[in-house]
Each structure stands twice: as C-alpha cells, then as structure tokens.
Amino acid sequence: MKHVIHSVATATALTISGLMASSGPAQAYQVDCAILLCLAGGWPASAPCAHARAVFIRRITPWPIEPPLQIWRCPMGVSFNDPSPMSPMERLNDTTFRDPPEPQESTPIPLVHVQADEQADIDISGDAFDFVRSIRVYHIQYRQHENRDGDCNRSDSTRLGSYGVQGDYRWTRSTVGQVPAASGLSIPNGCGSYFYRSVFVDWRDHAGNYGSEEVRY
Known part of the structure; x- marks a missing residue:
C-alpha cells in the first residue's frame, strides 16, 4: 500500500497541474485531494505539489487558522457504484484527475469553519490513512x-x-x-x-x- 500511495502521489505531481490553474469554488475539493495525495507521498518535488503544500500552509496562517487538510472536500466515495470497484487511493486519484464539474451560478461559495464536524466520505479508520491523523x-x-x-x-x-x-x-x-x-x-x-x-x-x-x-x- 505504501508503494501504491507514493506512486499515485508521484503521478499527481505530473498530471494535476491543469487542475491547479483554476481557484474557483468548483476546484476546492481537487486541491484537497491533491494535498492528501502529495502529503501521503512525502510532498514529491513538483510545481503541483508545491502548490498543494502552499495551500496547506496558507490555511494555518492567521487569520483564521483553518484545518490544513479539509478531507471532506475530497469526495473519495464518488466511485463506489462503478462496475469495477476501486481501492480508496484509486478512487482518490480518479476523483482528482476527473474533469471539474460545471460551476452552478445559484450555488453560494461555502464558508470554511475553523472547527469542522465534516469528515471523509469513506471509511478512513484503517492504518493506510494514519498519515491524516x-x-x-x-x-x-x-x-x-x-x-x-x-x-x-x-x-x-x-x-x-x-x-x-x-x-x-x-x-x-x-x-x-x-x-x-x-x-x-x-x-x-x-x-x-x-x-x-x-x-x-x-x-x-x-x-x-x-x-x-x-x-x-
């Protein structure tokens, strides 16, 4: 599993740059997927992971002091109903690189709470996600x-x-x-x-x- 996560993080560094170009609300969850992947892989040296790390650090820079990783913004469970079920990290990789959804004009920009009750949309209680905790x-x-x-x-x-x-x-x-x-x-x-x-x-x-x-x- 460690090798898989590091490989996925390296792939992220090579292909996520297109997703980083936009900073609108529709891109917020992709940034957090990138943070999750890059953090797991030890922040591979690349512009995309450097951007993810910059967001990670900016969130703890006052004020307000926000959760650096907002995992609830990364919908890892969106592929549970696919014909061929994928592992959590494969779903994460798929979610990060999928085409971003079209922004809805009627959808307000969500506020980020300093303390959040939100959580991951899949079970991350296993040791594969100890790096989050x-x-x-x-x-x-x-x-x-x-x-x-x-x-x-x-x-x-x-x-x-x-x-x-x-x-x-x-x-x-x-x-x-x-x-x-x-x-x-x-x-x-x-x-x-x-x-x-x-x-x-x-x-x-x-x-x-x-x-x-x-x-x-």
Missing part, C-alpha cells in the same frame, strides 16, 4: 515576565488542532510543554521576559517520514 496544528501563545514583586507571571493559551478517526477536525487545550521540539519555541530558564506566538504544524507521510512548518505572527 498524524497532522497536528499547534496555535502557540505564550508569555512570561517577572513583576515588580519578583513573582513570575506566565500565560499559556496554546491550543491543539487534530484530526479524528474519520478526518473530522477539533481544537483542544494544550500547553507549550506539548509542542514538538521542531518548533522555534525556546522558553528561557528562570523567568526572563519572553513572548512567543506562532502556528506550528507537523505530520508524518505514509512512509513515516516527519515534516513540519511554522508561521510566526
């Missing part, structure tokens, strides 16, 4: 300083965005102690004056390779 988004907001009385005042409003079993996205409380070492966060010893605010995202591709990005603001 590996994505973590840390909204880091930390401050410390010593007051006039010599007391150390610390404020930690860090939150964690993560994906559930079926790709639903949730924010929960976290702490700077949970932030991965790959972040630029570096709290000094004692109570030296320090302020840090960023959005940090990390993940593992289907082969288990680690990656991360951080946006300071």
